[in-house]
Amino acid sequence: MSMFCYQCEQSAAPGGCTVQGVCGKTAPVANLQDELTAALVGLARALDVKGHTKEGIDYIMRGLFMCVTNVNFSEDRVQEFIDEVNAYHAKVDSAQQNFDWEQLWKGEEDIVSLRSTLLLGMRGMAAYAWHAARLGFHDADVDAWFVKGMVEFAKDHSAEEWLDLLMEFGQINLKCMAVLDKANTETYGTPVPTTVPLTVEPGPFIVVTGHDLHDLKQLLEQTDGKGVNIYTHGEMLPCHAYPELKKHPQLKGNFGTAWQNQQKEFVDVPGAFLFTTNCIMPPKENYKANIFTTDMVGFDGCAHIEEKEDGTKDFSAVINRAIELGGYKEAQEFTGINGGHEVTTGFGHGTVLGIADKVIDAVKAGAIKHFFLVGGCDGAKVGRNYYTEFVKQTPNDTVVLTLACGKFRFNDMNIGEIGGIPRILDMGQCNDAYSAIQVAVALAGAFECDVNDLPLTLVLSWYEQKAVCILLTLLALGIRNIYIGPSLPKFFSSNVLNILVDKFQLHPITTPEADMKAILG
Numbered sequence: 001m002s003m004f005c006y007q008c009e010q011s012a013a014p015g016g017c018t019v020q021g022v023c024g025k026t027a028p029v030a031n032l033q034d035e036l037t038a039a040l041v042g043l044a045r046a047l048d049v050k051g052h053t054k055e056g057i058d059y060i061m062r063g064l065f066m067c068v069t070n071v072n073f074s075e076d077r078v079q080e081f082i083d084e085v086n087a088y089h090a091k092v093d094s095a096q097q098n099f100d101w102e103q104l105w106k107g108e109e110d111i112v113s114l115r116s117t118l119l120l121g122m123r124g125m126a127a128y129a130w131h132a133a134r135l136g137f138h139d140a141d142v143d144a145w146f147v148k149g150m151v152e153f154a155k156d157h158s159a160e161e162w163l164d165l166l167m168e169f170g171q172i173n174l175k176c177m178a179v180l181d182k183a184n185t186e187t188y189g190t191p192v193p194t195t196v197p198l199t200v201e202p203g204p205f206i207v208v209t210g211h212d213l214h215d216l217k218q219l220l221e222q223t224d225g226k227g228v229n230i231y232t233h234g235e236m237l238p239c240h241a242y243p244e245l246k247k248h249p250q251l252k253g254n255f256g257t258a259w260q261n262q263q264k265e266f267v268d269v270p271g272a273f274l275f276t277t278n279c280i281m282p283p284k285e286n287y288k289a290n291i292f293t294t295d296m297v298g299f300d301g302c303a304h305i306e307e308k309e310d311g312t313k314d315f316s317a318v319i320n321r322a323i324e325l326g327g328y329k330e331a332q333e334f335t336g337i338n339g340g341h342e343v344t345t346g347f348g349h350g351t352v353l354g355i356a357d358k359v360i361d362a363v364k365a366g367a368i369k370h371f372f373l374v375g376g377c378d379g380a381k382v383g384r385n386y387y388t389e390f391v392k393q394t395p396n397d398t399v400v401l402t403l404a405c406g407k408f409r410f411n412d413m414n415i416g417e418i419g420g421i422p423r424i425l426d427m428g429q430c431n432d433a434y435s436a437i438q439v440a441v442a443l444a445g446a447f448e449c450d451v452n453d454l455p456l457t458l459v460l461s462w463y464e465q466k467a468v469c470i471l472l473t474l475l476a477l478g479i480r481n482i483y484i485g486p487s488l489p490k491f492f493s494s495n496v497l498n499i500l501v502d503k504f505q506l507h508p509i510t511t512p513e514a515d516m517k518a519i520l521g
Helices: 027-050 054-066 073-094 107-132 140-151 159-188 213-223 235-241 258-263 314-326 349-354 354-363 387-390 405-409 430-446 463-477 494-505 512-519
Strands: 193-195 205-209 228-232 250-253 272-275 290-292 303-305 342-345 369-375 400-401 424-426 454-461 483-485
Touching: 027 054, 027 073, 027 512, 054 073, 054 107, 054 140, 107 140, 107 213, 107 463, 107 494, 140 159, 140 290, 159 213, 159 430, 159 463, 193 250, 193 314, 205 213, 205 314, 205 369, 213 228, 228 235, 235 250, 235 342, 235 354, 235 405, 250 387, 258 303, 272 369, 290 314, 303 314, 342 387, 342 424, 349 354, 349 430, 354 430, 369 387, 369 405, 369 430, 369 512, 387 405, 387 512, 454 463
Parallel strands: 205 228, 205 272, 228 250, 272 290, 290 303, 369 400, 369 454, 400 424, 454 483
Antiparallel strands: 193 342
């Protein structure tokens, strides 16, 4: 059976994955996800005619999220969700037809490129919107755009109209990230700078990966006083900085690095693993029985924990598995990829803007000459050591802002501080690009200039669709001279890429030395 997928950075050359996804996704799953996308178009059309409903928008969010790379590898679970979407669609308005999923990636190259970019960006935004929705936070414009976006996706547009839609979407995604930021901080408090050990203590433990703070909070509550320690993994690292999460003493530290290293880091580990969102790698048999998935995540052969009608989850199966495995007999001293034994997080916009006067004074005094935002997704493809080397080469009078799992390439390095300000400031998860934007806007205001006139350069790594929606937001805000790598999206046609390069001065990365020289002049 054939398939087609070119939505992630590691997609097979030249045009995408056509037999099996490099991520491990099978052709049947890929085709079912295309069928699900078509079903979401049909539902959006029905909601557009009959009126929006919370349940209908939730279906669109969840369905788009389920199609993000490294989320769901289960034929049964995707098919079950398609059936749910179609049943709800029929209840709303059976006259509205689904899009022909076999035409999803067909058509004139540039139009398919632009159409794909919108769809993939919406998949990324759906993940952010769903996390906020689980905490009870919504934005009416964001919700409405899920319907509008899927309806417009299935229409014919000129290239100019597609570009306008992409810029409109970028602005909507900024609203979405603002809603999630509000949801997290109002629920769990404003992150504070926190040093996180990489040591795993003796005894039973659970490693939580993904992005979902709500799942982590429930697990912490259910493990209070049970002698089971909790460790974060990947994008869950910033959770240590939230006051309402860190008050649980069993939240001990961080285990491992980024998602692509699971198949070597999880082997022979006597602990249980909870996957809350995307970033699951096909597990090896050695630890498959220790993996538990939840929410949109799915992998056949791994236990799945469903949400109950009241919105809670029972994590007793994960807890019992951790107790059964027993954990390590002695403390295990792990390190980051550069040999560091601890990492620091918690420098969101609330913290950085709290010391804005200190930062501004350091810039005016010449102590800080440039800011780099070096962040985004990590991945397995050769070439990502670029970001490690780039940070190593940043001059001592520069500050590195970072976010998302790309930081694991360098976040355990000690590159010093400037006047008490650490030179590496971890701003959080990928959705916390909102923090970086807020800081940039605040600095531009303080210096009475445009963001593009700041001594600030964005050096981004991308892997999946959440990086796509962030890039579209940055472009919609008019931010230029972004460096992106390690390779360019395969869903950008040469003409679309030329437009982005000409209009926004988008730069493919070259070498750390050459790019540093070009940036600093």
